[in-house]
Amino acid sequence: MPLSNIRxxxxxxxxxxxxxxxxxxxxxxxxxxxxxxxxxxxxHADATARASGADDLLGAAKVCDSLEEALSGCGxxxxxxxxxxxxxxxxxxxxxxxxxxxxxxxxHPVAVLFGRxxxxxxxxxxxxxxxxVHIPTDTDYSxxxxxxxxxxxxxxxxxxxxEPPTAPExxxxxxxxPADAEAMGLFYRHLEQVLVEVEFLDPEEPKRLMxxxxxxxxxxxxxxxxxNILRGILTAVQRxxxx
Amino acid sequence: MPLSNIRxxxxxxxxxxxxxxxxxxxxxxxxxxxxxxxxxxxxHADATARASGADDLLGAAKVCDSLEEALSGCGxxxxxxxxxxxxxxxxxxxxxxxxxxxxxxxxHPVAVLFGRxxxxxxxxxxxxxxxxVHIPTDTDYSxxxxxxxxxxxxxxxxxxxxEPPTAPExxxxxxxxPADAEAMGLFYRHLEQVLVEVEFLDPEEPKRLMxxxxxxxxxxxxxxxxxNILRGILTAVQRxxxx
Numbered sequence: 001m002p003l004s005n006i007r008x009x010x011x012x013x014x015x016x017x018x019x020x021x022x023x024x025x026x027x028x029x030x031x032x033x034x035x036x037x038x039x040x041x042x043x044h045a046d047a048t049a050r051a052s053g054a055d056d057l058l059g060a061a062k063v064c065d066s067l068e069e070a071l072s073g074c075g076x077x078x079x080x081x082x083x084x085x086x087x088x089x090x091x092x093x094x095x096x097x098x099x100x101x102x103x104x105x106x107x108h109p110v111a112v113l114f115g116r117x118x119x120x121x122x123x124x125x126x127x128x129x130x131x132x133v134h135i136p137t138d139t140d141y142s143x144x145x146x147x148x149x150x151x152x153x154x155x156x157x158x159x160x161x162x163e164p165p166t167a168p169e170x171x172x173x174x175x176x177x178p179a180d181a182e183a184m185g186l187f188y189r190h191l192e193q194v195l196v197e198v199e200f201l202d203p204e205e206p207k208r209l210m211x212x213x214x215x216x217x218x219x220x221x222x223x224x225x226x227x228n229i230l231r232g233i234l235t236a237v238q239r240x241x242x243x
Numbered sequence: 244m245p246l247s248n249i250r251x252x253x254x255x256x257x258x259x260x261x262x263x264x265x266x267x268x269x270x271x272x273x274x275x276x277x278x279x280x281x282x283x284x285x286x287h288a289d290a291t292a293r294a295s296g297a298d299d300l301l302g303a304a305k306v307c308d309s310l311e312e313a314l315s316g317c318g319x320x321x322x323x324x325x326x327x328x329x330x331x332x333x334x335x336x337x338x339x340x341x342x343x344x345x346x347x348x349x350x351h352p353v354a355v356l357f358g359r360x361x362x363x364x365x366x367x368x369x370x371x372x373x374x375x376v377h378i379p380t381d382t383d384y385s386x387x388x389x390x391x392x393x394x395x396x397x398x399x400x401x402x403x404x405x406e407p408p409t410a411p412e413x414x415x416x417x418x419x420x421p422a423d424a425e426a427m428g429l430f431y432r433h434l435e436q437v438l439v440e441v442e443f444l445d446p447e448e449p450k451r452l453m454x455x456x457x458x459x460x461x462x463x464x465x466x467x468x469x470x471n472i473l474r475g476i477l478t479a480v481q482r483x484x485x486x
Contacts, residue, residue: 030381138273151391152398200479220463236443
């Protein structure tokens with residue numbers, strides 16, 4: 001089933017009703033995997049009520065303490081964003097996003113992140129994403145309800161189902177597969193460490209530089225083998241520096 | 244304004260919360276004209292709460308006793324339908340529907356009808372429609388929430404607007420342009436040098452590794468600013484190593 005590799009991740013949702021409505025929107029469109037990162041209130045009667053017949057999705061929902069845990073095993077991650085970012089991320093509309101997700105999900109689990117009702121995703125959270133998706137809205141009133149945003153993305157995924165998938169041929173060698181979110185996280189930690197050791201990283205503004213580098217490497221989408229080379233380079237630098 | 248000729252008509256809505264959420268979905272997408280045919284409870288606190296910042300649409304909503312009154316002046320009417328009808332109506336998906344609505348709305352007011360939460364539109368009501376629109380759903384769970392259905396149709400109308408790109412007019416910053424081949428060549432030479440200095444590069448097979456790295460960075464297409472950062476990192480490593 002082409003949609004079964006797609007997870008919907010809701011980050012720090014305040015209102016349990018929105019979780020329920022999101023589950024309903026998902027199930028209507030054929031999505032099943034709901035992941036909740038630190039929900040304010042869950043389980044909750046409001047979630048169950050708004051889920052209507054989709055309470056099985058709530059029952060099966062995975063509740064996580066960290067975004068890293070929620071993204072475990074994912075080869076491709078999309079973040080929803082309503083605002084212009086100081087450091088713009090590669091950004092598409094829901095239609096292009098759905099096509100990309102369908103193609104990627106043929107090869108590995110993928111995730112779509114939805115942020116908090118008021119403030120969305122933080123820049124740090126967006127750094128986990130290969131792509132940002134922006135739902136077009138009226139310029140005068142752009143605060144989409146969380147479940148409505150899930151509905152739009154889920155709808156586009158359903159529509160994309162009908163179209164012949166343009167999936168890349170799954171390469172047989174796992175080393176040729178894109179590194180997953182966990183491996184990328186470890187790489188970024190290692191990179192940051194080395195940048196501190198060679199005194200390149202400005203301790204005043206470590207995040208901004210790391211965000212730029214994450215955006216750059218996120219675009220490249222290193223394969224497992226390539227990531228191993230990059231990690232090897234970092235280790236070689238550390239060995240020489242520490243001599 | 245191309246969307247100003249489009250009316251959203253909700254027929255005998257039971258839950259005022261759905262009316263509010265529909266208003267919010269409409270306003271987000273730039274629709275303003277809400278018409279209510281015999282709503283069970285309206286105005287109502289639940290409607291206002293769910294409308295969030297779209298309560299102006301509720302205030303301006305027209306409440307009608309009959310569908311005929313709601314459709315007064317409309318030159319084209321679409322009805323949403325979730326089920327197969329005994330007498331099948333010409334039926335399209337939301338995308339085709341939005342395109343048709345945009346075309347028709349250039350000539351006259353148009354309306355989209357949404358039926359009751361449980362039972363939808365009656366056959367009699369559907370007879371007022373030139374076209375039926377069906378939102379694709381999973382076959383096992385097809386009961387879309389009313390406001391979610393309004394959201395999907397409103398979203399497709401927004402997409403059909405095909406706005407001119409809202410890209411910033413400012414001349415592109417040359418630092419944001421992809422680095423040219425010359426700059427990339429200098430970067431690769433610098434990278435190779437550093438890899439030798441940290442004793443990572445296998446002198447037996449320098450080309451193979453460099454080819455892999457070029458492929459990786461080639462995919463990322465670094466911007467001038469990003470390439471400067473990468474060069475800066477290489478220089479920092481050399482400074483530390485040579486100390």
